Amino acid sequence: MHPEDLKPEQFSGYPPEARKLALEYLETFRRLPLSFLPNLLREVIEFDFKFPVERRLLEKELAQLRSLSQPDLGVWFREFTEIRLSESLEKSNWIASPAQFVEQLSAHLWATHQMDAFRHAALGYADKLRAAVAPEPPASARFGIAVIGQGVDDAPGPLFRKLRPYGAYFNAVNPENGLRQLLEAVAARANSNPAPYGHWYIDGGEPLPHSSRVTCVSYKAMEPVRAALLARIHAETQKTGMGPEALRTVMAQLRPVDLNMAPTGDPVLNRFQIKLLTEGSGTQIFSTSFVQWAAREALRRAEPLTLLARFAPRQRQKPMHELLSPGPEQVRLDPVGSVVDADMGAYYNWVNQQRLPGSEKSLFLAWFESHREAVAISPTLPRGTVSTETIDLRGILSWMT
């Protein structure tokens, strides 16, 4: 099956809005090379479950592709057309299952030493697209907050070493009511710039009370889903013939209802949360990995104006001798290791925020929960400086804006 032979009925299995979108751009799809098109369809088929920003970006991308003349298309996709595909790839059902095609294409590219060529082609495409479709500036400066170190008296080493060069380090923060002040700041931003999925609160434990205008994801709330997922994985791995690829296919097809999520919930958010567990690594077992990956995916996909990520202690990794000694089953936590995880996670949250439009104006605050250390990054604050002034978080927030 080649793209030029596409027919409308082949999209009948797509969700309603995705199908409508696909049919609208069917003629455009027919002009694209097979090494590229399924990757695009992989996005299209998820259209019904995408965040508003993602939808707009995908629609702009499609519109841009439709506007290209044939010579322009030749320029945009020359490197993709030079990718050699296998017969089995060409014969696969890439229309109905584009994600599986992408997996198989990945294997093919590695095996035929074409991964570097594909990578070059893909990045070239991204550059052209970015030049043609201007990114959407945020309605106001983005604000990321990372709270780390819950339950720890002393950090195992200097904190925020990676963030300090980009902002002001505070070592005399008054921690009193710190979390409340931060949540109030998030709520205030949500009130002044209301937008669906525009303001997020991610917690590695049980979430604190927060504004209803804030999208909340928490490790604690996902506990039954995680348990259902692990049970499902265990059951699948017992089946004859099951292997990593087959399991991945099963996991990719899991719906929120398959993992005991309430069918009445927000379908977009439910899908997002399921993907955190089925596509993330370590998110099912370590709360620190969950928070970092959830923040990364929320930033990448929803492009929020505000994101508060609060890390919590993850379970402890047992050393080998404990694994071999049967004992009462109990989950023990590793607060100190979790601070190290979260410190790096905070840095990654900032890095990921900086990848979004408007990065030159964006703000970022990282705080050692219940302690006196914080680092604030803002155009209004000098980089690489240290403040010894006693100040509370509200005061730091006011300095940042």
Next chain:
Amino acid sequence: MRAIATHLDSGFAVSYTSLAELLVAVHAPFRMANHRARPCVATDPRELARQLAFTRREFLRSAAKVALGSGLLPAGSRAFRATSPSKRKVIVITFGGGARDQETFAPEGRENIPHLLGELAPQSAFFTQVVNRGILGHYVATASLATGVYETINNFASLPPESPTVFEYFRKELKRPASDAWVVAPSNGFNRIGESSHRSFGPGWGAQVILPKYLLGTATSGQGDYGHLLRDSYETPLYAPELSGNIFELEQLEAILKVSVDDFRAHALTLSSPDELSVYIARQLMRQFAPSLLWVTLHDIDIAHAGAYSLYLEGIRRTDRLAAELWKAIQGEPEYAGKCTLFILPDFGRDSDEDAGGNGFQHHRTGDVISRTTWMMALGPGIREGVVYDRPVASIDLVPTLGSLMGFTASLSRGKPITEIL
């Protein structure tokens, strides 16, 4: 061939594929060029690799006081070069799972590798630009290291390498017994690494492979939280591929290695990680057989796939310590002291923080320059000490180098001998 690389980097049984990660960067707002945190100095991969090697070199010169090497400089001891290759021994340690410079060979990473930096680097010839152009999955990449050919076998299936392994070249050409070449590997997935499917070599000419975790599973009869430990690899922790081929079984532990099952089990209870168990087995092998060719694949660092930075750092520190312990053991064993060359190298690196297609230290999915450009240390008699070379060499150059060192021809390898250490 379908499955070759689709799960190269699973941290928990499922994952994005490498390609999918890249496409995330293409079809989503994360753009590499938007990342302003650290300006990109160069975009050409070769130039990036050269810069990386240069930075590594300068760090080593400063931190380990090593000198800049040159291909014009002769190799080390003439006396050793006069030694018959047939008496030489080689141990290869893969610095398993891969680590990035910022956690190792850089000012902010030096605290994690005190042994490599303070003890081993000053005694070694250090290559700062070892490029892996193959598939970045641990089994297939290790197979590529062991064959000198970029293998394309399924990373997650129980398959032998398609090209002859270094063990087969060594044993067939030099007519060495089976007891002279061994592999100690972390997981079931590596059980076929000792012997290729190549028709000119294959059955009977490979290395014996010991899988310590597999032995431990048998020894403990699944008691304790063994299922968790058995987690076959951090890439696909829920799958332990079916074993096939010649497997070193528990009964052989006592008969061959002279370790009772009780002692083995008791010792395992004192250890904190599978890599410690691998080093314990390697030392038993050295005492019992003094094999001329011993390959130890370490793997603890790959816990990084679970996303916990602290555990990744712990893995690096442990591997650093274990590498030094093995070097010390070499000096302490009469069969090895003064006769053995030790090679330490990662199979590949990990993704950089700068590549939007990845997730920093967690994986090795993007195929970027950082994840492909690693390093290698060579130590031992005949090797120049305390020198650093930053010219590019390929990871597949290891096998022909071992051939030149030990006196066999790696005829089907695609690599070239590294002249600076011959």
